[in-house]
Amino acid sequence: MMQHLPILQVLLPLLAAPFAALLRGRELAWGLTFLTTGAAFLISIALFLEQRALGTTLVYELGNWAAPIGIVYVIDAASALVLPVISGIGFIATLAARQLVAAEIDRRDHGLFYAAWLLTIAGMLGQVTTGDAFNIFVFLEISSLSAYALVAMGSGRDRRALPAAFNYLILGTVGATFYVIGIGLLYMLTGTLNLADLAERLPQVEETRAAFTAMAFIALGLFLKMALFPLHFWLVPAYAHAPSAVTALMASTATKVSVYVLIRLIFGVFGIEFPGLVDGVGLLVLTLGIAGAFVGTLAAIVETDLKKLFAQSSIAQLGYMAIGIGAMSATGLAAAFLHLFNHALMKGALFLAIGMIAAQAGRATMGTLQGAGKQIPITMTAILFGGLALIGVPLTAGFISKVYLIRALLEQDFWLLAGLTFVSSALALAYVWKIIEAAWLRPRPEGAPELSETPSQYMPAWIMVIATLGFGIYATPLVDAAFAAAHVFIPATVGAP
Amino acid sequence: MQDDVVIRVVAKVMIPAVMLFALYVQFHGDYGPGGGFQAGVIFASAFVLNAVVFGLNKGRHVWPAHYNLMGICGGVLIYGFTGVAGMAFGENFLSFNVLADDPIAGQHLGILLVEFGVGLTVAAVMVMLFFTFAGRLSHNRLLSKSDAHERRLAPKSSPSKEVTK
Numbered sequence: 077m078m079q080h081l082p083i084l085q086v087l088l089p090l091l092a093a094p095f096a097a098l099l100r101g102r103e104l105a106w107g108l109t110f111l112t113t114g115a116a117f118l119i120s121i122a123l124f125l126e127q128r129a130l131g132t133t134l135v136y137e138l139g140n141w142a143a144p145i146g147i148v149y150v151i152d153a154a155s156a157l158v159l160p161v162i163s164g165i166g167f168i169a170t171l172a173a174r175q176l177v178a179a180e181i182d183r184r185d186h187g188l189f190y191a192a193w194l195l196t197i198a199g200m201l202g203q204v205t206t207g208d209a210f211n212i213f214v215f216l217e218i219s220s221l222s223a224y225a226l227v228a229m230g231s232g233r234d235r236r237a238l239p240a241a242f243n244y245l246i247l248g249t250v251g252a253t254f255y256v257i258g259i260g261l262l263y264m265l266t267g268t269l270n271l272a273d274l275a276e277r278l279p280q281v282e283e284t285r286a287a288f289t290a291m292a293f294i295a296l297g298l299f300l301k302m303a304l305f306p307l308h309f310w311l312v313p314a315y316a317h318a319p320s321a322v323t324a325l326m327a328s329t330a331t332k333v334s335v336y337v338l339i340r341l342i343f344g345v346f347g348i349e350f351p352g353l354v355d356g357v358g359l360l361v362l363t364l365g366i367a368g369a370f371v372g373t374l375a376a377i378v379e380t381d382l383k384k385l386f387a388q389s390s391i392a393q394l395g396y397m398a399i400g401i402g403a404m405s406a407t408g409l410a411a412a413f414l415h416l417f418n419h420a421l422m423k424g425a426l427f428l429a430i431g432m433i434a435a436q437a438g439r440a441t442m443g444t445l446q447g448a449g450k451q452i453p454i455t456m457t458a459i460l461f462g463g464l465a466l467i468g469v470p471l472t473a474g475f476i477s478k479v480y481l482i483r484a485l486l487e488q489d490f491w492l493l494a495g496l497t498f499v500s501s502a503l504a505l506a507y508v509w510k511i512i513e514a515a516w517l518r519p520r521p522e523g524a525p526e527l528s529e530t531p532s533q534y535m536p537a538w539i540m541v542i543a544t545l546g547f548g549i550y551a552t553p554l555v556d557a558a559f560a561a562a563h564v565f566i567p568a569t570v571g572a573p
Numbered sequence: 574m575q576d577d578v579v580i581r582v583v584a585k586v587m588i589p590a591v592m593l594f595a596l597y598v599q600f601h602g603d604y605g606p607g608g609g610f611q612a613g614v615i616f617a618s619a620f621v622l623n624a625v626v627f628g629l630n631k632g633r634h635v636w637p638a639h640y641n642l643m644g645i646c647g648g649v650l651i652y653g654f655t656g657v658a659g660m661a662f663g664e665n666f667l668s669f670n671v672l673a674d675d676p677i678a679g680q681h682l683g684i685l686l687v688e689f690g691v692g693l694t695v696a697a698v699m700v701m702l703f704f705t706f707a708g709r710l711s712h713n714r715l716l717s718k719s720d721a722h723e724r725r726l727a728p729k730s731s732p733s734k735e736v737t738k
Contacts, residue, residue, distance in 0.1 A: 080660060080665075080666070083660075083665070083666040087653070087656075087657075087666065090653065091649075091650065091653040091654075091657075093649075094645075094646030094647075094649045094650050094653075095646070095650075097642060097645075097646050098642060098643070098646050136665065136666075137665055138665060138666055138667050139656075139659070139665060139666070139667035139668045139669065140664055140665050140668045140670065
């Protein structure tokens with residue numbers, strides 16, 4: 077059984093999806109989803125522990141066809157780190173989905189909702205597990221198509237979900253098309269789609285224009301998918317108008333998977349020595365990342381709708397991950413992996429807490445929050461901790477990733493960038509303070525909707541908050557895992573700390 | 574369109590032929606051009622032709638709405654569990670060698686089942702897409718969200734010919 081874990085990781089949610097669609101009763105569909113995501117989470121932890129213990133790469137050959145010909149699933153230090161993020165968030169979001177979905181989705185659609193939910197999780201897990209460039213595209217489409225449907229399901233409550241989902245569909249498809257054009261060029265040049273094989277054969281053709289064009293297409297397509305500034309315009313409406321559970325799931329995982337795929341393709345296939353990578357893609361990612369950090373943070377400061385506010389802040393946080401990638405060093409990549417992990421936790425906590433408020437009040441705006449600190453203190457404290465982690469306050473996970481990010485920039489003598497990163501992080505205090513002020517320092521206005529909280533409502537968010545604090549206080553194992561993941565792409569000898 | 578005798582008779586002759594051809598493309602896909610995807614589309618086109626010629630109501634009678642979900646999910650499950658069968662015999666996922674006595678027959682059987690799953694899903698998706706778009710202004714369970722929209726529009730727009738028959 078153990079040797080089948082890499083495939084079961086993807087296969088379980090994938091095959092549970094049709095059953096969920098066929099189950100009519102909403103409790104049954106939720107129960108199946110809950111069990112499946114729970115099993116997927118356990119599998120990902122088992123894979124992580126096994127990979128860390130062995131220190132090697134686990135390879136699973138589909139249909140017993142060996143590597144360059146067949147499709148292989150590869151668990152190395154990088155994928156072993158990202159899998160628990162996706163499946164863990166998927167599991168906790170499912171835990172919260174029971175109430176959120178019951179409040180926001182038509183009862184008849186629950187089976188289809190959970191089918192799309194499982195498919196999007198399966199697609200994301202597949203992108204991380206597979207070692208085949210075209211297989212990544214297939215899973216990209218599986219997760220994206222079901223994500224479009226999930227966003228559109230917000231239309232029962234908020235009609236603006238439909239144009240948001242349509243925009244997301246168009247831009248997501250453009251991104252996926254660019255990616256597949258790039259893969260097509262690489263296939264034409266090398267005759268292989270296996271990632272390891274591609275990395276071996278590319279140096280022979282690296283001076284050709286086609287290889288360079290392929291890199292440009294792949295990078296651009298994935299920039300769109302990961303919502304890197306200025307290609308982020310699909311993200312804010314999609315997150316704001318989607319059902320609350322979907323926002324929590326997608327905000328913590330969807331863009332992160334694209335960050336992972338970008339790292340896997342740029343560093344794992346083209347490699348750091350590829351001509352034009354460091355001064356071309358690297359510089360571009362660095363510039364766009366820091367610009368995105370500022371634009372996202374400033375837009376979040378003026379935003380009053382809470383979902384939009386934290387969606388804008390996601391743009392900023394993705395900017396930090398891009399800065400880590402753009403530093404083109406092992407420390408930078410480790411910082412990107414750390415932030416990928418930590419940001420998933422804090423954004424999950426925030427969106428789950430906000431979702432509970434939105435499910436009760438219809439919308440979650442600054443107005444809804446006025447004086448909410450006294451009515452729902454436990455939920456608001458979760459939002460407070462999530463916000464503090466976004467700023468990067470010590471003792472939260474956000475601090476750890478910011479420290480390594482700034483360290484990576486200082487290693488390369490990017491003093492100005494390090495300063496800018498620090499300033500933009502500090503600016504995040506402005507929007508977190510806005511929330512604190514509204515929730516605790518203002519009285520609850522007359523006639524405001526009554527908010528309540530029960531343990532089952534705030535528990536999922538608090539699980540994430542506790543994880544955020546836990547990884548902030550005791551970060552050593554996570555930092556080790558992140559450096560191991562980074563060393564998959566940039567060997568320890570290059571730019572070692 | 575059912576008033577036109579030529580169209581009606583030709584459609585009646587063509588529909589079984591289209592279905593038979595779909596089955597040929599499906600099961601001969603191992604040896605010649607074809608396979609589940611193409612066969613599914615061809616098979617679905619027979620139902621589309623039936624609905625276009627004899628009206629949406631009769632079309633729905635031949636292919637009730639609950640076939641959609643069963644076909645779509647059933648095809649995926651056939652594909653998936655053909656792969657899982659390999660695991661049950663102690664090999665990797667999608668390993669067909671062990672499905673029969675000798676590996677070549679096993680590969681044949683495996684790909685036949687997988688392609689059948691593909692064909693079933695594709696056919697059901699194509700028919701569902703057709704009925705979803707064609708039935709926008711009349712009753713459709715899958716578009717239950719737009720019920721209010723329908724109620725508003727239905728009295729104004731003259732019911733289409735097919736629906737009244």
